[in-house]
Amino acid sequence: MHRLFLAAAVSLMAGLAPLAAADLVLRAADTHPYGYPTVKSVQHMGELLEKSTEGRIRISMYPGRQLGEEWDTLEQTVFGAVDINRVFLAALQNVAPETIIPSLPFLFRSEEHRDRVLYGPVGDEILASLEPYGLIGLTFYESGSRNFYNTRRPILTPADLQGLRIRVPNSDMNVAMIELLGGNATPMELGQVYEGLRNGTVDGAENNWPSYADTRHFEVAPFYSLTGHSMTPEILVMSKLTWDKLSPEDQKRVREVARQSARYMATLWKAQVQEARERVEGAGNKVNDVPDREAFRRALQPLYERFAGTPRLADLVRRAEETE
Numbered sequence: 001m002h003r004l005f006l007a008a009a010v011s012l013m014a015g016l017a018p019l020a021a022a023d024l025v026l027r028a029a030d031t032h033p034y035g036y037p038t039v040k041s042v043q044h045m046g047e048l049l050e051k052s053t054e055g056r057i058r059i060s061m062y063p064g065r066q067l068g069e070e071w072d073t074l075e076q077t078v079f080g081a082v083d084i085n086r087v088f089l090a091a092l093q094n095v096a097p098e099t100i101i102p103s104l105p106f107l108f109r110s111e112e113h114r115d116r117v118l119y120g121p122v123g124d125e126i127l128a129s130l131e132p133y134g135l136i137g138l139t140f141y142e143s144g145s146r147n148f149y150n151t152r153r154p155i156l157t158p159a160d161l162q163g164l165r166i167r168v169p170n171s172d173m174n175v176a177m178i179e180l181l182g183g184n185a186t187p188m189e190l191g192q193v194y195e196g197l198r199n200g201t202v203d204g205a206e207n208n209w210p211s212y213a214d215t216r217h218f219e220v221a222p223f224y225s226l227t228g229h230s231m232t233p234e235i236l237v238m239s240k241l242t243w244d245k246l247s248p249e250d251q252k253r254v255r256e257v258a259r260q261s262a263r264y265m266a267t268l269w270k271a272q273v274q275e276a277r278e279r280v281e282g283a284g285n286k287v288n289d290v291p292d293r294e295a296f297r298r299a300l301q302p303l304y305e306r307f308a309g310t311p312r313l314a315d316l317v318r319r320a321e322e323t324e
Helices: 002-014 037-052 070-078 097-103 111-118 121-128 172-180 190-199 209-214 248-282 293-300 302-307 311-322
Strands: 024-030 057-062 084-088 135-141 146-150 165-168 184-187 204-207 223-230 234-239 286-289
Touching (some): 070 234, 097 111, 111 121, 135 248, 165 172, 165 190, 172 302, 204 223, 223 293, 248 286
Antiparallel strands (some): 084 234, 135 234, 146 204
16 A cells, blocks of 8 residues: 555656636545534635635535545545545554654643644644655644543453454554554454444444544443543645645645634534533443553553654654653
């Protein structure tokens, strides 16, 4: 797959003339359904872009996996069949190493610290790292804290994960994370997880409150444990093939409305988290506080050396940690 992205990047060398002033409809993909904060936020971006360009550029939204799972739509984005794509950042970790940084467990001290990192110089460098692979990083979208849930028992210590089959996104670091905690990592697309939990292919997974609720995973995996091990964000990317057809002025407009949509997304997200938690607890699910998150942090510390041990990545980690 990495070779596919490299091949696509090479094809970008040809150079394309800017588009003339004419109507342009950008196809946007999202695996989340209509009404989900990321979908609403891209739609909001489209409204801002249409207004900013006096109707010359619009966004047509294709949510709910209409164009495929995230890997499918990322390939389509590289080759220009999809213009704008919202994906979970972990989907890019095996492509651009810099995208691993925001997914490192316990990197962020708080939501405020996370935002200062992602919307500052470190975040800008991570977004820029995608360009050689045929993608333009536009902005990050909030994705909250990720927590473990499963069909068997509360997860209060790393030992509670021993032997459990845990679904993870398709990234080497997520696989290694579960293995360090004693679980059996099972890479799987999000759309397959509900059935996997129901039929026992997997025992559990990890995700944020809205995803746990909106995917209905809480119906089949009632134990939700607040480990808060990761604040991996979503990311909004654009096809470089499409980007290079835009004038510099329109490129600037696209970046600006993308950032505005991220601020809009943050407002929607807070309400979505509250609604999701109320729905889960109203169904009688057991939400477990974790008394010793430090035990999880210690167990996962080897991930930093393994996945962010190069001078370049270690420097990004240091700068993220030092961000005030």
